[in-house]
Amino acid sequence: MGWLFGFEWRTCAIIKDHIRKDIASDPTATLVAERSTKYGKHFWTVVKLDRPSGVYTTVILFKLDYSKRDDCWGYKDISESMGPVELDCPVSLLDMCSEPVGEYTGPWRERVRKLAAARKVKHEIGARVVMQGTWFLVVGKRKRSVLIRRVSGDDWTPHGDTWRVNPARLKPYTPPAEAAEGDSP
Numbered sequence: 001m002g003w004l005f006g007f008e009w010r011t012c013a014i015i016k017d018h019i020r021k022d023i024a025s026d027p028t029a030t031l032v033a034e035r036s037t038k039y040g041k042h043f044w045t046v047v048k049l050d051r052p053s054g055v056y057t058t059v060i061l062f063k064l065d066y067s068k069r070d071d072c073w074g075y076k077d078i079s080e081s082m083g084p085v086e087l088d089c090p091v092s093l094l095d096m097c098s099e100p101v102g103e104y105t106g107p108w109r110e111r112v113r114k115l116a117a118a119r120k121v122k123h124e125i126g127a128r129v130v131m132q133g134t135w136f137l138v139v140g141k142r143k144r145s146v147l148i149r150r151v152s153g154d155d156w157t158p159h160g161d162t163w164r165v166n167p168a169r170l171k172p173y174t175p176p177a178e179a180a181e182g183d184s185p
Contacts (some may be wrong), residue, residue: 005067005074012040012064015073019062023047032057032096037088041065043075044089046096056098058105061086083108087115118168128156128173131165135173146170 009015016036023031023045032046043062048055059080066073078084080097083104089112100106123129123146127138131148137158140147146167149158 003065003074003076005070005072007070007072009073010071012066012073015064015075016043019043019045019075033093035090035093037090038086042086042088044093046093056101057096058101059089059093059097061089080105080108087112091116115168121167121170121172123167123170123172129170130173131170136170 009018020031023029028050030048032048034045036043041064043064045060046057047060048057061078061084063076064073081102081104091113094109094112100109123138125138125140129136129138129148135151136148137151137156138146139149139158139162142164145164147162147164149162150160151158
């Protein structure tokens with residue numbers, strides 16, 4: 001449940017090797033795949049488990065952290081059946097897993113897939129978008145964000161401050177069905 005730190009884990013690579021060896025030492029577990037996200041601090045693994053209840057494949061997240069005080073790395077393992085709040089698991093790893101086991105696994109996988117799909121949407125400059133019920137116009141792009149300005153009136157003229165936001169928070173604008181071309185947004 002808690003964090004495990006070891007003085008022998010001086011680098012991130014060493015702790016990842018320890019995790020791999022720990023999984024390999026369990027005769028009922030087989031490491032299928034692994035990926036790192038969040039600048040290497042989320043170490044996602046797909047593990048095949050051969051349990052008395054059956055054989056299934058699951059995702060296990062190892063959250064990694066560095067302790068400056070002790071000058072060593074530590075980890076906390078979280079199974080997908082615990083319903084982690086982290087949603088940056090690569091979808092390719094989910095595709096390798098068997099059917100969801102437990103009450104949290106299915107909803108968590110859905111949230112991961114939904115966020116991944118939202119991150120794939122490309123908002124072009126000039127696109128009309130909605131965030132929290134307010135209309136905005138995309139006025140610029142950055143590496144991982146979009147610049148938006150609030151709009152008003154029938155002509156979609158931007159006004160006010162420019163905000164930099166995560167594109168996953170934006171939804172494309174869809175005009176009301178009863179509005180005719182040229183009507184207000």
